[in-house]
Amino acid sequence: MTDRITHLIHHPYQPPGGFEAPQAGVFKASTVFFPTVAAMRSREWKDKSAYTYGLHGTPTSYALEERLATLEGGAECLLVPSGLAALGLVAMSLLKSGDEVLVPDNAYGPNKSIVEGELKGWGITHQYYDPMDPQDLEAQISSRTKLVWLEAAGSVTLEFPNLVEMVRICQRRKVLTALDNTWGAGLAFNAFDLVPGAQVPVAVDISAHALTKYPSGGGDVLMGSVVTRNPSLHLKLKLTHMRFGIGVGMNDVEAVLRSLPTIGLRYRAHDVATRALAVWAQTQPEFVQVLHPALPKSPGHGHWMALTGGEEGTAAGLFSVMLDARFTQAQTDAFCDALKLFKLGYSWGGPISLVVPYELETMRTAWPAHLLPGTLVRFSVGLEDAADLQADIAQALEVLR
Structure with missing residues (x-):
């Protein structure tokens, strides 16, 4: 090859094998090369024994x-x-x-x-x-x-x-x-x-x-x-x-x-903080019901206990509250807007805590018998300090008082 660009594209160098590091290498490809036509015809991708595309x-x-x-x-x-x-x-x-x-x-x-x-x-x-x-x-x-x-x-x-x-x-x-x-x-x-x-x-x-x-x-x-x-x-x-x-x-x-x-460490951290907040939320009169599988009064608590090994089992980083039916949707929205650490946003599992108000009656074929009347708000607990998150909910509740 006399042209340098052609040489760059078809450069013969291959790094030596045996490289190991904490993270897997990043291999990005659409095209995958085959050494021969026979290899192209015989390689199998379904069982991960080879690469084809x-x-x-x-x-x-x-x-x-x-x-x-x-x-x-x-x-x-x-x-x-x-x-x-x-x-x-x-x-x-x-x-x-x-x-x-x-x-x-x-x-x-x-x-x-x-x-x-x-x-x-x-x-x-x-x-x-x-x-x-x-x-x-x-x-x-x-x-x-x-x-x-x-x-x-x-x-x-x-x-x-x-x-x-x-x-x-x-x-x-x-x-x-x-x-x-x-x-x-x-x-x-x-x-x-x-x-x-x-x-x-x-x-x-x-x-x-x-x-x-x-x-x-x-x-x-x-x-x-x-x-x-x-x-x-x-x-x-x-x-x-x-x-x-x-x-x-x-x-x-x-x-x-x-x-x-780190998923195990993060999952447990979300879980510990969420349980603390859910237990505290039960003491707030504006919340007529708190939904979290580890709470004894939450629907299906016994099933969660049996499947996960009891109180020492894990229960993720979500809890929901039912605001008293006397509060309007506008008041519920104002409560959510007043939160500072809890950001308004969908999804969960990340480092930042999230909150979403829901119109539950539009999401079910009928109102579940095990849920009290009211307006539901779901909290996703991130990795912030639980005491700070509790203080954030407490100050937002003042909007309803």
């Missing part, structure tokens, strides 16, 4: 997938651009026209939007079941039911279901289960081994996880994952993943890989 993975994404599978107690993992994309991938992979999906009435709102929008348009029906009543779930399972969504704890209202019994019901009825495991994060309980030592394993089939939350931990990355133990089920998901060209950026993968080693 950047969309199907690089050493960087393979590393994160393997670590996440281990974290959640699964065997196989797929990365997608967001937690919502994880929910969508499951639906697109497993449901077809004429099928039915069952969803808890307290499910993550955008998942409801998927079943009411795209899935309905594709001829896939849905029913909402009472998340606190396993018998209601069983009564709604029919020959058309091909997938049951589970959520623990429930979105916004944080009820903790009898997850073990619900999974057992679906196993008996031979219906696939998919758990939105973002709250548990693979730390609160093992979704693939809900009853350790059970003669018949009690396990969900799929765990969908918004890595945007605790695995990222910075409030600056959008990503999701789908974890399974069943190889054939994983392959079905993976082929849909491939056909729709679903991919993630390796710089984002690097960010999650960098945060992942």
